[in-house]
Amino acid sequence: MSVEIYSTDTDSGQISVIRKNGLSEYKVVKEIAVGNAPRGSVKFTRDGRGFVSNTSTNSVSELDALTRREVARITVGFGPRGLGVVPGERFLLVSNSGSNTVSVVDLESRTELTQVAVGRDPRHMSISKDGSFAYVCVWGSGYIAKLDLRGLVGEGRADSIREVARIRIGEDSFPYSLNIDRAGKRAYVACNAGDEMPVIDLETDSVIARVEVPGDGGRAIAFTRDGRFALLTLERTSRIVVVDTATLKVTRTIPVGPAPRGLVVDEDTVYCSVFSRAVPSEDDRIEFSFSPHSLTVVHLDGVDLSLPAEEGGKVRYDEIKVGYGPCSVSVFDSAQVEFDAGKLNEAAARLGQASTAAK
Secondary structure: OOEEEEEEEOOOOEEEEEEEEOOOEEEEEEEEEOOOOEEEEEEEOOOOEEEEEEOOOOEEEEEEOOOOEEEEEEEOOOOEEEEEEOOOOOEEEEEEOOOOEEEEEEOOOOEEEEEEEOOOOEEEEEEOOOOOEEEEEEOOOOEEEEEEOHHHHHHOOHHHOEEEEEEEOOOOOOEEEEEEOOOOOEEEEEEOOOOEEEEEEOOOOEEEEEEEOOOOOEEEEEEOOOOOEEEEEEOOOOEEEEEEOOOOEEEEEEEOOOOEEEEEEEOOEEEEEEOOOOOOOHHHHHHOOOOOOEEEEEEOOOOOOOOOHHHHOOOEEEEEEOOOOEEEEEEEEHHHOOOOHHHHHHHHHHHHHHHHHHO
């Protein structure tokens, strides 16, 4: 077991686990039943614990990535959506869209410690690399909530978390998710409404650019492995928009399956979840026969993303059929799992149990 792709299949109430073999060979090896309406990508710790929100059952499922099973459910607030594992991996943050709060979960005891009030309908989040701050998209209020986590990370004090800034994105912009660049200095925001992608300077907590994009319905942002390009999914136009992070200009778009939402980059490969609430155009069908309820696999090797498609080269596609309504996707590499001394025997036992069960 090495690289595996985890698809969050909202309408099926499951996580599809796909094993990658070779360059273009993919096989669904497990469908893990979780709670109703799972949302967001599975967030992993370094030792293989995975977490996903169950929006309709007000809980977070914990998955064991080594045995591919659900091992626990943690009760949180109403309508959980976004998740963030705090560096140090003792705490998990959960945005509760129905409670207008962010839950703080102790991952050792698997219990909710407190809820921090934010604005209306918080969605997805990103956490700074050092764990000092969390940035939460407050979808219904049009801003990014900046939460101070230093007391939590340094002293384990959940009651110390405070909202210390509100970064205004715009009325009726509906910021859905954001991602911090590899340098840790800027955050790029995907907005459901409006044909722009705001860029935030994290030192000044201000919007320094609003990149014009060809359409609205922004859902998720990822970066190429060299950090030169930001990739934005546009659900309503069934495309990935490529933005040069140096010039903050769109260089090209990439057609994908109908209604793309989540995406993740692994080396030179992009995995994009196809939620299927739109129909691709006839031109897109000619280029590749996209299907609903699948992951579109985009191969970027040999492609120059700084140039338009006719000059930079065409991408290659694969497709992976998964459950109904895939909304997000993530990658887990068991070869990169890190164990401390106290967890090594436990991990070996988990793998041994999985091997025995397979027989």
